[in-house]
Amino acid sequence: MQRTPYDKNRGAGAGDGHTKRGYAYVVQDVRGLFASEGEYRAFEDDQADGYDTVEWIAAQPGATEKSARQAARQGASPPRNPS
Numbered sequence: 001m002q003r004t005p006y007d008k009n010r011g012a013g014a015g016d017g018h019t020k021r022g023y024a025y026v027v028q029d030v031r032g033l034f035a036s037e038g039e040y041r042a043f044e045d046d047q048a049d050g051y052d053t054v055e056w057i058a059a060q061p062g063a064t065e066k067s068a069r070q071a072a073r074q075g076a077s078p079p080r081n082p083s
Contacts (some may be wrong), residue, residue, distance in 0.1 A: 007034045
């Protein structure tokens with residue numbers, strides 16, 4: 001999993017090494033930039049949005065607990081002040 005403020009399409013092919021070995025590779029524009037909806041607020045929404053992305057990945061067909069844990073190690077953690 002990769003979340004970026006620099007346009008997910010600029011890194012096309014970045015996950016090829018992973019996908020060739022059978023792994024899914026998710027790239028996401030951060031909220032409010034490029035193909036992502038919402039308002040961009042630097043660093044304010046990243047933690048919660050990253051957590052939500054991990055939850056989304058875990059809910060996809062074929063996802064395993066291991067894939068969700070790996071995504072979490074990539075920098076997404078639960079929000080500090082969950083609502």
